Amino acid sequence: MEDVGEASTITCLPPAKQKPLRNPNLLANQKKETTPKKPRTTKGRQKIEIKEIEVENRRQVTFSKRRTGLFKKAAELSVLCGAQIGIITFSRCDRIYSFGNVDTLVDKYIRKTPVMLRTNPGGNVAAGGENNDGLMWWERAVESVPEEDMEEYKMALGVLRENLLTRISQMGNDRTVENLPAFPNEMAMADWKLTNENLMASNDRGGYLGNDAGLDLAVPFMSPKPRQ
Amino acid sequence: MEDVGEASTITCLPPAKQKPLRNPNLLANQKKETTPKKPRTTKGRQKIEIKEIEVENRRQVTFSKRRTGLFKKAAELSVLCGAQIGIITFSRCDRIYSFGNVDTLVDKYIRKTPVMLRTNPGGNVAAGGENNDGLMWWERAVESVPEEDMEEYKMALGVLRENLLTRISQMGNDRTVENLPAFPNEMAMADWKLTNENLMASNDRGGYLGNDAGLDLAVPFMSPKPRQ
DNA sequence: TGCTATTAATAAGA
DNA sequence: TCTTATTAATAGCA
Numbered sequence: 001m002e003d004v005g006e007a008s009t010i011t012c013l014p015p016a017k018q019k020p021l022r023n024p025n026l027l028a029n030q031k032k033e034t035t036p037k038k039p040r041t042t043k044g045r046q047k048i049e050i051k052e053i054e055v056e057n058r059r060q061v062t063f064s065k066r067r068t069g070l071f072k073k074a075a076e077l078s079v080l081c082g083a084q085i086g087i088i089t090f091s092r093c094d095r096i097y098s099f100g101n102v103d104t105l106v107d108k109y110i111r112k113t114p115v116m117l118r119t120n121p122g123g124n125v126a127a128g129g130e131n132n133d134g135l136m137w138w139e140r141a142v143e144s145v146p147e148e149d150m151e152e153y154k155m156a157l158g159v160l161r162e163n164l165l166t167r168i169s170q171m172g173n174d175r176t177v178e179n180l181p182a183f184p185n186e187m188a189m190a191d192w193k194l195t196n197e198n199l200m201a202s203n204d205r206g207g208y209l210g211n212d213a214g215l216d217l218a219v220p221f222m223s224p225k226p227r228q
Numbered sequence: 229m230e231d232v233g234e235a236s237t238i239t240c241l242p243p244a245k246q247k248p249l250r251n252p253n254l255l256a257n258q259k260k261e262t263t264p265k266k267p268r269t270t271k272g273r274q275k276i277e278i279k280e281i282e283v284e285n286r287r288q289v290t291f292s293k294r295r296t297g298l299f300k301k302a303a304e305l306s307v308l309c310g311a312q313i314g315i316i317t318f319s320r321c322d323r324i325y326s327f328g329n330v331d332t333l334v335d336k337y338i339r340k341t342p343v344m345l346r347t348n349p350g351g352n353v354a355a356g357g358e359n360n361d362g363l364m365w366w367e368r369a370v371e372s373v374p375e376e377d378m379e380e381y382k383m384a385l386g387v388l389r390e391n392l393l394t395r396i397s398q399m400g401n402d403r404t405v406e407n408l409p410a411f412p413n414e415m416a417m418a419d420w421k422l423t424n425e426n427l428m429a430s431n432d433r434g435g436y437l438g439n440d441a442g443l444d445l446a447v448p449f450m451s452p453k454p455r456q
Numbered sequence: 457t458g459c460t461a462t463t464a465a466t467a468a469g470a
Numbered sequence: 471t472c473t474t475a476t477t478a479a480t481a482g483c484a
Contacts, residue, residue: 044475045467050307062467063309069465070301073479074315077298079278081291084318087302088333092310096340105316106334112324272461273481290481297479301465 063091071099084108291319299327312336 053059067089074085078100086105089097281287295317302313306328314333317325 042469042474042476043467045465045477046475047477048308048467050304052310053308058467059309063305063311065466066301066305066308070298070305070313072465073294073298073301076278077291077294077317080276080281080294081287082280082320083291085298086316088314088330088337089305090312090333090336094340096337098337102316102337105318106337108318109316109324109326109330109334112322268461270460270462270483271481273463273479274461275463276481286481293480300479 059092067097074099287320295325302327 053062071087074087077083078085084100084105086100086102087098088102089099091097281290299315302315305311306313312328312333314328314330315326316330317327319325
């Protein structure tokens with residue numbers, strides 16, 4: 001049940017197709033004594049520089065491969081360490097590929113990320129006393145930050161501000177329903193299946209079950225209109 | 229400028245310390261003819277099973293290492309393929325480690341994820357005609373789904389439903405401000421710095437610049453109260 | 457943490 | 471896609 005014999009790359013894909021394994025005669029004679037024809041089948045993996053891949057086709061192949069690898073790593077990390085992981089990926093043309101129960105995690109993330117919406121200094125923002133001198137906590141805090149920490153602190157405030165903006169945009173003018181590009185029936189299915197093909201996910205606390213057990217799928221949606 | 233000589237593992241960390249490279253005499257004599265003392269320095273990498281690591285210490289080390297690896301992969305993918313990637317990670321004790329401009333991506337994700345809030349069949353949900361027979365698109369769609377695709381379709385609908393719930397909970401009773409554990413000044417800083425230590429991220433469209441250029445930081449926040 | 461011996465991921469090619 | 475030849479990640483130690 002566990003003995004997978006040879007290479008046990010953790011199979012994440014549903015076993016729709018059994019791997020044919022074209023030429024199983026490679027391990028037989030490893031010595032290249034005869035070697036009638038083996039003009040170096042491939043160059044093997046090459047070292048690449050981490051910069052944007054110019055050739056579109058190659059870039060897409062790499063995107064697919066590495067995305068798969070990334071999701072697999074995430075699944076392993078999730079299982080090994082009991083962590084919850086969510087990944088959101090937008091391709092160049094704004095296709096969404098996600099891993100994990102992103103929505104749940106996003107919700108959790110938003111709730112835990114400290115964003116204060118009140119700006120009136122008299123507001124009661126839970127336990128942390130904030131109004132003693134007319135300054136909000138983030139205004140007061142900056143006075144007590146050591147000089148060498150200012151860079152970090154500024155960055156933290158920047159993040160806070162961004163959270164705030166995001167939050168406001170989520171709460172306020174909620175035109176999402178109007179803005180959404182329709183999502184018609186058949187196309188939705190087609191897109192979903194298309195997107196789903198390249199997914200191997202399964203996550204969010206114990207979804208990744210090694211070899212053959214039931215795998216949940218990640219959230220697989222694609223923007224119906226790829227940015228024109 | 230590009231010639232890094234030996235092992236050029238893409239350095240993601242700021243070059244605070246130069247790698248000392250303890251014993252550079254390994255390549256000199258590869259043959260173990262003399263081998264005065266080499267009682268197996270390490271066992272090397274072992275193959276492990278993908279299941280929750282029991283030993284807490286080991287689990288934490290693995291979490292740290294693999295999280296680093298995951299973020300590095302994400303950064304590389306982002307640069308190589310011009311993709312936007314955001315990762316949210318909750319550790320066992322609900323510490324947040326994130327990568328990329330999560331907030332921006334979350335916002336984008338929420339806007340693009342097809343969640344329909346209207347339930348009245350006469351509603352105008354953009355171009356995709358939905359009301360011809362009194363059924364909403366997702367109700368009608370199911371009629372045209374081939375039987376062998378039903379499993380996938382049901383999963384898709386489940387995801388949709390979850391999106392809907394998340395969305396509603398975000399829009400509706402927004403008690404987040406009340407619920408948030410205060411986020412007091414000094415603790416915020418301390419936590420931020422603590423969390424930030426383990427981060428190597430940098431992403432969101434060109435943040436990852438190979439070796440030594442300026443790295444943006446990921447969104448680094450930690451839940452002030454680790455779940456008690 | 458840093459160091460290796462290994463395993464795992466993947467760039468090219470077919 | 472599938473198959474290698476290589477590079478990259480990392481498990482176990484110190």
